[in-house]
Amino acid sequence: MAIRALLRTGFTGLPALAAIFCSLISTGLLAAADPAKVLRTTIEAQDAGFDPAITANYYSGKIMETVGESLLTYDYVARPSKLIPLAAEAMPLVEDDGRTYTFKLRKGIYFAPDPVFKGKKRELTADDYVFSFKRFMDPKVRSQWRFLFEGKIVGLDALSKAAEKSGRFDYDAKVEGLQAVDRYTLKIRLNATDYNFLYIMAMASCIGTAREVVEAYKDDLGGHLVGTNAYMLKEYVRGHKIVLVANPNYRGFKWDFKAGDDPADAEIVAEMQGKMMPRIGRVEITVVEEEHSKFLSYAKGETDMITRIGNIAESWQDGKGLKPELKALGMKRHDTVDAETTYYLINFKDKVTGGSSKDRIALRRAMIMSYDMEKEARVVRKGQAIPNLMPIPRGVVGYDPNYRGVNHYNPDAANKLLDKFGFKKNAEGWRNNPDGSPLEITLTSEATQVSGEYDKLWNASLERIGLKLKVKKGNFADNLKAAKDCQLQMWGSAWSADYPDGENFLQLLYGPNSGQSNNGCYNSPVFNRMYEMSLRMPHSPKRDKLYQMMSRQMEYDGAWKIGISRVRSTLTQAGVQGYKKHPMLHAEFMYMDIDLDKRNAAYSGKGKP
Amino acid sequence: MSAFILRRLWQMIPTMLGVVLLVFFLFNFVGGDPAYLLAGKISNKEQIENIRTQLGINQPYYIQLWIFIKQILTGDFGVSWATNEPVSHIIATRIGPSLTVLVPILIIETIVAVLIALAVAYVRGSLTDRAIMVVCTMAMSVSLLVYIIVGQYVLAYKFSWFPVQGWGDSFAENLFKYSALPILLGVAVGLAPNTRLYRTFILDEINQDYVRTARAKGLSEHKVMLKHVLRNALIPIITNLMIYLPSLLIGHFLIERFFSIPGIGREVILAVERSDFPVIKAITVYVAAATMISNLLADLLYKAVDPRVKLK
Numbered sequence: 001m002a003i004r005a006l007l008r009t010g011f012t013g014l015p016a017l018a019a020i021f022c023s024l025i026s027t028g029l030l031a032a033a034d035p036a037k038v039l040r041t042t043i044e045a046q047d048a049g050f051d052p053a054i055t056a057n058y059y060s061g062k063i064m065e066t067v068g069e070s071l072l073t074y075d076y077v078a079r080p081s082k083l084i085p086l087a088a089e090a091m092p093l094v095e096d097d098g099r100t101y102t103f104k105l106r107k108g109i110y111f112a113p114d115p116v117f118k119g120k121k122r123e124l125t126a127d128d129y130v131f132s133f134k135r136f137m138d139p140k141v142r143s144q145w146r147f148l149f150e151g152k153i154v155g156l157d158a159l160s161k162a163a164e165k166s167g168r169f170d171y172d173a174k175v176e177g178l179q180a181v182d183r184y185t186l187k188i189r190l191n192a193t194d195y196n197f198l199y200i201m202a203m204a205s206c207i208g209t210a211r212e213v214v215e216a217y218k219d220d221l222g223g224h225l226v227g228t229n230a231y232m233l234k235e236y237v238r239g240h241k242i243v244l245v246a247n248p249n250y251r252g253f254k255w256d257f258k259a260g261d262d263p264a265d266a267e268i269v270a271e272m273q274g275k276m277m278p279r280i281g282r283v284e285i286t287v288v289e290e291e292h293s294k295f296l297s298y299a300k301g302e303t304d305m306i307t308r309i310g311n312i313a314e315s316w317q318d319g320k321g322l323k324p325e326l327k328a329l330g331m332k333r334h335d336t337v338d339a340e341t342t343y344y345l346i347n348f349k350d351k352v353t354g355g356s357s358k359d360r361i362a363l364r365r366a367m368i369m370s371y372d373m374e375k376e377a378r379v380v381r382k383g384q385a386i387p388n389l390m391p392i393p394r395g396v397v398g399y400d401p402n403y404r405g406v407n408h409y410n411p412d413a414a415n416k417l418l419d420k421f422g423f424k425k426n427a428e429g430w431r432n433n434p435d436g437s438p439l440e441i442t443l444t445s446e447a448t449q450v451s452g453e454y455d456k457l458w459n460a461s462l463e464r465i466g467l468k469l470k471v472k473k474g475n476f477a478d479n480l481k482a483a484k485d486c487q488l489q490m491w492g493s494a495w496s497a498d499y500p501d502g503e504n505f506l507q508l509l510y511g512p513n514s515g516q517s518n519n520g521c522y523n524s525p526v527f528n529r530m531y532e533m534s535l536r537m538p539h540s541p542k543r544d545k546l547y548q549m550m551s552r553q554m555e556y557d558g559a560w561k562i563g564i565s566r567v568r569s570t571l572t573q574a575g576v577q578g579y580k581k582h583p584m585l586h587a588e589f590m591y592m593d594i595d596l597d598k599r600n601a602a603y604s605g606k607g608k609p
Numbered sequence: 610m611s612a613f614i615l616r617r618l619w620q621m622i623p624t625m626l627g628v629v630l631l632v633f634f635l636f637n638f639v640g641g642d643p644a645y646l647l648a649g650k651i652s653n654k655e656q657i658e659n660i661r662t663q664l665g666i667n668q669p670y671y672i673q674l675w676i677f678i679k680q681i682l683t684g685d686f687g688v689s690w691a692t693n694e695p696v697s698h699i700i701a702t703r704i705g706p707s708l709t710v711l712v713p714i715l716i717i718e719t720i721v722a723v724l725i726a727l728a729v730a731y732v733r734g735s736l737t738d739r740a741i742m743v744v745c746t747m748a749m750s751v752s753l754l755v756y757i758i759v760g761q762y763v764l765a766y767k768f769s770w771f772p773v774q775g776w777g778d779s780f781a782e783n784l785f786k787y788s789a790l791p792i793l794l795g796v797a798v799g800l801a802p803n804t805r806l807y808r809t810f811i812l813d814e815i816n817q818d819y820v821r822t823a824r825a826k827g828l829s830e831h832k833v834m835l836k837h838v839l840r841n842a843l844i845p846i847i848t849n850l851m852i853y854l855p856s857l858l859i860g861h862f863l864i865e866r867f868f869s870i871p872g873i874g875r876e877v878i879l880a881v882e883r884s885d886f887p888v889i890k891a892i893t894v895y896v897a898a899a900t901m902i903s904n905l906l907a908d909l910l911y912k913a914v915d916p917r918v919k920l921k
Contacts, residue, residue: 046879049692056649139659144649146656164659219693238694238702239879240776240871288774288869292758296766297773477641477884484645498650517651 033230033246035281037594039576041305042288042297046239049222052205053135056144058496060222061204062586063242066283067112068207068227071103071129071186072198074584076591077257077265080397081500081584083198087124087208087228091198098193098538103129103201105184110249112232114224116216121249124228126180128208131171133178134159135214136205138169145205147516148498152197153177154189171211195538199499204586230278230590244283244589253277255578255591264334264580271577272593279593298571299326301602304594305579307570310384316571317383330574330602335567336581339395339497341388341505342563344371344458345520349486352441354521356557359434362421364558366414367441367490368407370461377564380453385564390551391505393565395583397539398502398547405562406555414465423466431466440468442489444482447473454492483519493519494563500584501539502547506531509554522559575599610912613920614905621901628897629681633674636886642666643690643884664690666886677890686891691883696891699876706776707860707872710788714795715857719850722800726807727834730815741804748801753794757867760794774869791864806849810842817841843914851907855899859892 048057052064073086085091087109093102109124111117136143137150137160151157154177163169177189190197200206207227217224223236230250235243255272259265286303288294291312298306299316309316316323322333346364348354353364377385389405392398422434433439443458445451455471462469474482482488498504507513510531511523530550537543554560572579575598578591644660645652661667665676680686686696729738765773771790777783814820815838823833860874873892880888911918 046875049694051693054693140663142647142660142663144647146649147651219688222693237776237871238692238699239875240869286775286869289875290867293761293774293867293869296761297775300766300769300773302773302775475639475641475884476882477643477645480645481642495650513651516653 033278033281037280038282040284044308050225051222053143065204066231066587069229070206072202099190101188103186112247114226126186131211132209242285278590304573334570339583341393342494344561349521350489359421366417368561369414370465372409384567392502411464430468442470444472444488444491486521527553574602641884686887691885703873718796718799722803725804730811745801756794810845814838814841851903854903
């Protein structure tokens with residue numbers, strides 16, 4: 001039609017048509033999600049449904065982030081992580097010393113089609129975010145993310161308290177600190193300055209959900225998430241398969257990210273720059289728990305992208321690269337270090353290990369110095385982990401690559417430290433307390449094969465310095481309960497970043513957080529003071545310095561044996577383009593593309609590796 | 610007969626009560642507090658208490674026990690604590706994939722094992738008999754895990770005869786495409802012990818006087834083996850099958866996990882890991898009921914197979 005019209009008008013209408021074409025592109029109507037481009041990938045554990053207010057499951061977050069839109073997100077390529085607007089048209093107006101945030105939403109963002117909308121297009125508005133954020137504080141929702149909002153927004157806690165009494169959360173009640181000023185303007189007022197609040201606004205759980213959808217699906221929202229992002233939930237077989245297809249109401253966007261220092265960035269930018277997104281029409285995600293099955297399926301070409309295959313690294317790894325036969329098929333390896341750290345807490349309130357007396361500090365530090373974290377990373381974790389020196393891991397604001405720990409592995413120094421503080425050995429070779437009473441350390445762990453390997457490492461480590469170890473097994477729920485009650489002497493735990501700021505890790509050591517997240521019950525007045533000071537500071541070299549001092553303080557006190565961050569190796573097939581793991585984002589599908597010719601060519605006539 | 614059935618059904622009630630008490634005791638004293646798992650990464654005592662209230666686990670034990678009994682009577686076990694998915698939906702959607710794999714394994718393995726057992730029992734003591742028994746012993750010594758890993762590597766990956774893992778949307782696709790390898794491996798694993806077991810049952814019968822009499826009467830070996838020996842050996846075979854039958858309801862965790870089959874076996878393990886008591890309760894009750902019913906069925910089948918059996 002357009003060509004006929006052009007011929008008839010003698011091309012006089014060309015500028016008008018060009019304008020229409022440009023506007024189509026800008027509204028995303030020509031966004032090129034190709035149904036033939038199917039990305040088949042796996043997750044290694046079951047999700048827990050997709051109700052954004054309820055679940056903190058990582059794999060659920062992958063879907064929530066792909067289906068829904070938070071106000072902000074992260075620049076896909078930039079490192080360290082950089083916030084950019086998503087549903088918001090720009091970064092918010094920040095006033096009142098970081099306590100008031102005004103977000104302007106993009107106009108024309110529409111939810112994916114769903115029977116709940118009765119065939120009408122439903123626009124995303126500021127009210128949807130007000131409703132979605134209120135859900136975190138509804139006691140009946142049992143949100144795992146409640147802590148993100150609790151005590152933060154003016155008037156929201158009072159509404160939650162009233163709901164606890166009445167048994168009904170009043171979603172229509174006005175909350176002073178959470179208001180839709182107009183259809184597209186959201187104003188949030190905090191009780192106190194929180195420089196990390198904007199990170200929360202970029203979390204997968206903080207996507208905008210429509211009230212009528214939540215009310216229609218009630219408790220089963222987890223199986224019927226409807227959002228405004230690039231993909232919509234097409235099929236969901238719980239615990240087995242999730243199929244996403246391009247959302248026909250999505251506006252699209254142009255892939256426009258700048259390459260950073262990472263040498264791989266240049267290739268990604270060259271492949272993707274300027275493309276209208278999303279490109280992939282369908283994403284099929286299967287739960288494959290076994291690495292062996294996952295890898296064979298991938299190597300055979302049944303899967304396009306797999307991750308977390310560290311336990312069978314010998315099948316595919318060749319140094320820091322891929323085995324030649326896999327490389328020859330155009331497969332690529334992408335390594336990232338997760339923004340997380342494992343740690344062993346040593347209870348600060350325990351009768352044996354706790355307290356601030358010099359001998360107890362010496363005991364804890366000697367225990368920490370006896371354990372070879374490098375060996376754990378190399379042997380037990382098969383090189384798929386990097387030891388951390390400070391509680392803030394790589395990829396998180398406040399991490400200092402030049403930080404050097406003081407409690408590094410040194411069994412000789414640990415022995416001397418114990419000798420110096422009077423932990424003498426008895427006739428059997430085990431050390432007693434300085435007062436001569438028997439000394440035994442109790443490590444609590446779960447009854448799994450992996451835990452058993454760490455138990456053995458600890459047993460050998462403490463034996464080297466003459467400390468007798470007793471391992472107590474329990475299920476995770478009971479161990480967690482005991483840890484929150486400060487009842488565990490020593491326990492291995494881990495923390496993944498909710499947002500990329502060191503505060504998210506240091507709060508695990510803040511004294512008043514005992515019983516909530518500080519499971520080691522560490523309580524140092526010096527640390528606590530520095531932590532409180534840091535909360536009042538925006539990101540700056542001065543605050544980084546403070547984070548380092550806090551790390552040093554917890555090391556001096558021997559609060560944790562700081563652990564490792566896992567290396568996440570992802571393998572992609574030939575033709576899969578644009579993959580780069582972001583430390584905070586859960587999913588990358590909307591930033592990726594598939595070159596079908598390359599993918600098909602890789603398997604034609606070459607056979608399996 | 611009907612009096613026997615009624616009596617057996619009546620006897621199921623105290624047995625079920627015993628199961629209920631055992632599950633209830635194990636969950637409450639060993640199972641771990643689910644509120645701590647559901648509360649998320651950072652939680653305080655009030656939030657945990659709020660969750661406990663919503664789940665009803667801070668109520669007196671006798672009330673919790675009564676709720677459990679009411680759930681059994683109504684067949685409504687509520688929703689999963691971890692995902693809010695109705696328990697009935699969990700069982701209804703996961704049992705199909707498990708049965709798609711396990712029922713063919715049971716049928717094929719039983720038929721093949723009985724036939725081989727009959728054949729080797731007939732030539733007992735021969736080289737063939739000994740060779741098959743040695744092979745069976747060797748096959749029994751290898752763990753299922755090895756069968757799966759080697760089977761997946763050789764048959765699915767190297768020879769491309771089957772997909773490595775997966776599950777589709779249609780029954781036919783699942784049965785003939787995705788279940789083929791798991792069924793083959795399942796049969797391979799179960800065949801050896803069952804062949805040995807059934808051979809013993811058949812040998813017990815072969816040496817009986819009535820077999821000698823049948824032969825003396827001039828009956829063909831074919832008739833002796835299939836009509837007389839097999840029929841009498843069926844009672845222990847039925848017992849063995851009926852013991853296995855209820856386990857179909859809990860799926861096969863290893864097979865489901867390695868082949869990504871969305872069956873009930875994975876769900877059971879996950880429920881235990883998550884302290885998801887409604888799911889654990891429902892599956893335990895169903896398996897207990899299935900066990901009792903299959904025992905009753907076994908007794909009825911004994912009567913059908915051997916009219917001399919008296920049902921008391």
